[in-house]
Amino acid sequence: AQTVTQSQPEMSVQEAETVTLSCTYDTSESDYYLFWYKQPPSRQMILVIRQEAYKQQNATENRFSVNFQKAAKSFSLKISDSQLGDAAMYFCAYRSRDDKIIFGKGTRLHILP
Amino acid sequence: DTEVTQTPKHLVMGMTNKKSLKCEQHMGHRAMYWYKQKAKKPPELMFVYSYEKLSINESVPSRFSPECPNSSLLNLHLHALQPEDSALYLCASSLYFTGKSYGYTFGSGTRLTVV
Numbered sequence: 001a002q003t004v005t006q007s008q009p010e011m012s013v014q015e016a017e018t019v020t021l022s023c024t025y026d027t028s029e030s031d032y033y034l035f036w037y038k039q040p041p042s043r044q045m046i047l048v049i050r051q052e053a054y055k056q057q058n059a060t061e062n063r064f065s066v067n068f069q070k071a072a073k074s075f076s077l078k079i080s081d082s083q084l085g086d087a088a089m090y091f092c093a094y095r096s097r098d099d100k101i102i103f104g105k106g107t108r109l110h111i112l113p
Numbered sequence: 114d115t116e117v118t119q120t121p122k123h124l125v126m127g128m129t130n131k132k133s134l135k136c137e138q139h140m141g142h143r144a145m146y147w148y149k150q151k152a153k154k155p156p157e158l159m160f161v162y163s164y165e166k167l168s169i170n171e172s173v174p175s176r177f178s179p180e181c182p183n184s185s186l187l188n189l190h191l192h193a194l195q196p197e198d199s200a201l202y203l204c205a206s207s208l209y210f211t212g213k214s215y216g217y218t219f220g221s222g223t224r225l226t227v228v
Contacts, residue, residue: 035216043201045156045219091155093216099144099207100169101217103155 002027004094006104013082014112020067021077021107023092029053033095034068036077037103040088048090051075079109087111115140119204119220127228128194134223136187136204145187146217147179148203156203162187194227201225 003026013019025034036048051059051068058066063080079086092104117138126132136145144163148156161169162181176198178190187204201224205217 033216037216037219042221043224044221045203045205045217047216047218050216095216098169099161099163100158106153106155 002029002032002094002096002102004092004102004104006092006107008107009105010108010110012110012112013079015082015084017082018078018080019082019109021079021090021092021109023075023077023104025073025075025092025094027073027094027096029097031097034066034075035093035095035101036064036066036075037091037093038086038088039091039106040085045091049077082111084111084113115218117204117206117218117220119202119223121223122221123224123226125226125228126191126194128196130194131190131192133191134189134202134204134225136189136220137185138206138218139185140206140208140218141184142206142208142218143184144207144209145181146205146207147187147189148205150201150203150222152200160189191225194225196227199226 005024032053034051038046038048049061049064065078067076089106089108091106094102120135147159150156158171159173160179165181176193180188201222203222204220207217
Protein backbone atom coordinates (compact mmCIF):
# COMPACT_ATOMS: atom_id res chain seq x y z
CA ALA A 1 0.00 0.00 0.00
CA GLN A 2 1.08 3.53 -0.68
CA THR A 3 2.02 5.86 2.15
CA VAL A 4 2.71 9.59 2.32
CA THR A 5 4.84 11.09 5.09
CA GLN A 6 5.11 14.73 6.07
CA SER A 7 7.64 14.97 8.88
CA GLN A 8 7.07 18.65 9.78
CA PRO A 9 3.80 19.11 11.72
CA GLU A 10 4.33 22.91 11.85
CA MET A 11 6.58 25.47 10.26
CA SER A 12 6.96 29.22 10.42
CA VAL A 13 8.43 31.63 7.90
CA GLN A 14 8.92 35.36 7.80
CA GLU A 15 6.80 37.21 5.25
CA ALA A 16 8.64 37.56 1.89
CA GLU A 17 11.04 34.74 2.76
CA THR A 18 11.24 31.27 1.19
CA VAL A 19 10.13 28.06 2.90
CA THR A 20 10.31 24.41 1.89
CA LEU A 21 7.84 21.78 3.05
CA SER A 22 8.99 18.16 2.95
CA CYS A 23 7.13 15.10 1.73
CA THR A 24 8.21 11.52 1.12
CA TYR A 25 6.12 8.67 -0.15
CA ASP A 26 6.34 4.97 -0.66
CA THR A 27 4.95 3.09 -3.63
CA SER A 28 5.65 0.18 -5.92
CA GLU A 29 3.87 1.84 -8.82
CA SER A 30 5.87 3.42 -11.63
CA ASP A 31 3.13 5.70 -12.91
CA TYR A 32 1.39 7.99 -10.43
CA TYR A 33 0.63 11.59 -9.64
CA LEU A 34 1.62 13.82 -6.78
CA PHE A 35 -0.10 16.93 -5.49
CA TRP A 36 0.18 19.62 -2.88
CA TYR A 37 -3.11 20.86 -1.47
CA LYS A 38 -3.65 23.87 0.76
CA GLN A 39 -6.42 24.02 3.35
CA PRO A 40 -6.92 27.47 4.91
CA PRO A 41 -9.25 28.06 7.87
CA SER A 42 -12.10 28.39 5.36
CA ARG A 43 -11.78 24.55 5.12
CA GLN A 44 -11.75 24.28 1.35
CA MET A 45 -8.97 22.11 -0.06
CA ILE A 46 -7.24 24.03 -2.83
CA LEU A 47 -4.93 22.39 -5.36
CA VAL A 48 -1.58 24.19 -5.29
CA ILE A 49 0.53 22.18 -7.71
CA ARG A 50 0.63 18.78 -9.43
CA GLN A 51 3.45 16.57 -10.71
CA GLU A 52 3.28 13.58 -13.04
CA ALA A 53 5.77 10.90 -12.06
CA TYR A 54 6.87 10.23 -15.63
CA LYS A 55 7.93 13.85 -16.08
CA GLN A 56 11.42 14.67 -14.87
CA GLN A 57 10.88 18.41 -15.02
CA ASN A 58 9.80 19.92 -11.72
CA ALA A 59 6.40 21.60 -11.77
CA THR A 60 6.13 25.34 -11.11
CA GLU A 61 3.10 27.53 -10.46
CA ASN A 62 4.01 31.16 -9.88
CA ARG A 63 5.61 31.33 -6.38
CA PHE A 64 5.18 27.60 -5.82
CA SER A 65 7.59 25.00 -7.11
CA VAL A 66 8.42 21.40 -6.30
CA ASN A 67 11.60 19.40 -6.04
CA PHE A 68 10.62 15.94 -7.30
CA GLN A 69 13.18 13.21 -6.71
CA LYS A 70 11.60 10.02 -8.04
CA ALA A 71 14.38 7.65 -7.02
CA ALA A 72 14.39 9.03 -3.50
CA LYS A 73 10.55 9.20 -3.47
CA SER A 74 10.70 12.77 -2.32
CA PHE A 75 8.34 15.61 -3.29
CA SER A 76 9.03 18.89 -1.48
CA LEU A 77 7.18 22.17 -1.97
CA LYS A 78 9.01 25.49 -2.09
CA ILE A 79 7.08 28.69 -1.50
CA SER A 80 8.95 31.83 -2.53
CA ASP A 81 8.14 35.36 -1.36
CA SER A 82 5.79 34.04 1.33
CA GLN A 83 2.61 36.03 1.84
CA LEU A 84 0.18 36.22 4.74
CA GLY A 85 -2.42 34.49 2.60
CA ASP A 86 -0.18 31.43 2.34
CA ALA A 87 -0.87 30.56 5.97
CA ALA A 88 -2.72 27.25 5.93
CA MET A 89 -2.42 23.51 6.40
CA TYR A 90 -0.55 21.97 3.48
CA PHE A 91 -1.18 18.36 2.50
CA CYS A 92 1.04 16.32 0.24
CA ALA A 93 -1.02 13.79 -1.71
CA TYR A 94 -0.46 10.74 -3.89
CA ARG A 95 -2.94 9.61 -6.53
CA SER A 96 -2.70 5.94 -7.32
CA ARG A 97 -3.68 4.18 -10.53
CA ASP A 98 -6.94 3.03 -8.92
CA ASP A 99 -7.86 6.66 -8.31
CA LYS A 100 -7.37 6.81 -4.57
CA ILE A 101 -5.80 10.01 -3.31
CA ILE A 102 -3.79 9.38 -0.16
CA PHE A 103 -2.93 12.39 1.96
CA GLY A 104 -0.03 12.96 4.33
CA LYS A 105 -0.80 14.19 7.84
CA GLY A 106 -0.20 17.79 6.84
CA THR A 107 2.12 20.65 7.73
CA ARG A 108 0.67 23.78 9.29
CA LEU A 109 2.42 26.81 7.88
CA HIS A 110 2.51 30.08 9.83
CA ILE A 111 3.53 33.33 8.13
CA LEU A 112 5.16 35.86 10.47
CA PRO A 113 4.61 39.52 9.57
CA ASP B 114 -18.67 27.36 -13.18
CA THR B 115 -15.55 25.95 -11.56
CA GLU B 116 -16.93 25.10 -8.17
CA VAL B 117 -18.12 22.18 -6.14
CA THR B 118 -21.03 23.33 -3.99
CA GLN B 119 -21.89 21.56 -0.75
CA THR B 120 -25.00 22.08 1.35
CA PRO B 121 -25.60 22.56 4.16
CA LYS B 122 -22.42 24.15 5.49
CA HIS B 123 -23.24 23.13 9.05
CA LEU B 124 -25.50 20.35 10.34
CA VAL B 125 -26.37 19.25 13.86
CA MET B 126 -28.32 16.02 14.12
CA GLY B 127 -29.43 13.60 16.79
CA MET B 128 -28.50 9.95 16.73
CA THR B 129 -31.99 8.96 15.64
CA ASN B 130 -32.30 11.52 12.86
CA LYS B 131 -32.12 11.01 9.11
CA LYS B 132 -30.42 13.72 7.12
CA SER B 133 -28.70 14.16 3.77
CA LEU B 134 -25.65 16.04 2.56
CA LYS B 135 -25.70 17.39 -0.96
CA CYS B 136 -22.89 18.05 -3.41
CA GLU B 137 -23.22 19.61 -6.85
CA GLN B 138 -20.83 20.43 -9.70
CA HIS B 139 -21.39 21.67 -13.23
CA MET B 140 -17.90 21.24 -14.63
CA GLY B 141 -18.68 18.05 -16.55
CA HIS B 142 -16.59 16.00 -14.13
CA ARG B 143 -17.39 12.31 -14.29
CA ALA B 144 -15.90 11.18 -10.99
CA MET B 145 -17.17 12.33 -7.60
CA TYR B 146 -15.95 11.55 -4.12
CA TRP B 147 -16.87 11.74 -0.46
CA TYR B 148 -14.14 12.29 2.10
CA LYS B 149 -14.36 12.49 5.89
CA GLN B 150 -11.98 14.75 7.79
CA LYS B 151 -11.59 14.74 11.55
CA ALA B 152 -10.02 17.73 13.28
CA LYS B 153 -6.31 18.14 12.59
CA LYS B 154 -6.26 15.03 10.43
CA PRO B 155 -6.01 14.52 6.66
CA PRO B 156 -9.13 13.67 4.66
CA GLU B 157 -10.00 9.98 4.44
CA LEU B 158 -11.71 8.53 1.38
CA MET B 159 -15.21 7.13 1.88
CA PHE B 160 -16.77 6.61 -1.56
CA VAL B 161 -15.94 7.11 -5.23
CA TYR B 162 -18.51 7.38 -8.01
CA SER B 163 -17.44 7.07 -11.62
CA TYR B 164 -19.98 7.80 -14.36
CA GLU B 165 -22.73 7.72 -11.72
CA LYS B 166 -21.78 4.22 -10.56
CA LEU B 167 -20.27 3.41 -7.18
CA SER B 168 -16.73 2.21 -7.87
CA ILE B 169 -15.06 2.41 -4.46
CA ASN B 170 -16.50 1.93 -0.98
CA GLU B 171 -13.79 2.12 1.66
CA SER B 172 -15.61 -0.20 4.08
CA VAL B 173 -17.80 2.61 5.31
CA PRO B 174 -20.55 1.67 7.84
CA SER B 175 -24.01 1.26 6.34
CA ARG B 176 -25.33 4.22 8.33
CA PHE B 177 -23.70 6.25 5.53
CA SER B 178 -25.46 5.72 2.21
CA PRO B 179 -24.22 7.48 -0.93
CA GLU B 180 -26.32 8.24 -3.97
CA CYS B 181 -25.47 9.70 -7.37
CA PRO B 182 -28.76 10.62 -9.11
CA ASN B 183 -27.02 12.22 -12.11
CA SER B 184 -23.61 13.32 -13.30
CA SER B 185 -23.81 16.66 -11.47
CA LEU B 186 -25.19 15.61 -8.11
CA LEU B 187 -23.90 13.49 -5.24
CA ASN B 188 -25.75 12.87 -2.00
CA LEU B 189 -24.74 11.29 1.27
CA HIS B 190 -27.65 9.99 3.31
CA LEU B 191 -27.11 9.76 7.05
CA HIS B 192 -29.05 7.59 9.49
CA ALA B 193 -28.48 6.53 13.08
CA LEU B 194 -25.10 8.19 13.31
CA GLN B 195 -22.84 8.09 16.34
CA PRO B 196 -21.11 11.05 18.03
CA GLU B 197 -17.78 9.81 16.66
CA ASP B 198 -19.13 10.46 13.15
CA SER B 199 -18.90 14.18 13.85
CA ALA B 200 -16.45 15.55 11.29
CA LEU B 201 -16.04 17.71 8.20
CA TYR B 202 -17.45 15.93 5.17
CA LEU B 203 -15.81 16.96 1.93
CA CYS B 204 -17.09 16.34 -1.55
CA ALA B 205 -14.74 16.43 -4.53
CA SER B 206 -14.92 15.91 -8.26
CA SER B 207 -12.43 15.05 -10.95
CA LEU B 208 -12.59 15.20 -14.72
CA TYR B 209 -11.82 11.52 -15.12
CA PHE B 210 -11.58 8.40 -13.04
CA THR B 211 -8.11 6.78 -13.07
CA GLY B 212 -5.18 7.16 -15.31
CA LYS B 213 -5.15 10.92 -15.44
CA SER B 214 -3.05 13.53 -13.74
CA TYR B 215 -5.91 15.73 -12.71
CA GLY B 216 -6.31 16.63 -9.09
CA TYR B 217 -9.63 16.96 -7.42
CA THR B 218 -11.77 20.06 -7.07
CA PHE B 219 -13.05 20.13 -3.51
CA GLY B 220 -16.11 21.73 -2.01
CA SER B 221 -15.84 23.67 1.23
CA GLY B 222 -17.43 20.87 3.21
CA THR B 223 -20.27 20.24 5.62
CA ARG B 224 -19.39 20.45 9.30
CA LEU B 225 -21.45 17.68 10.90
CA THR B 226 -22.08 17.41 14.63
CA VAL B 227 -23.91 14.37 16.00
CA VAL B 228 -25.45 14.87 19.44
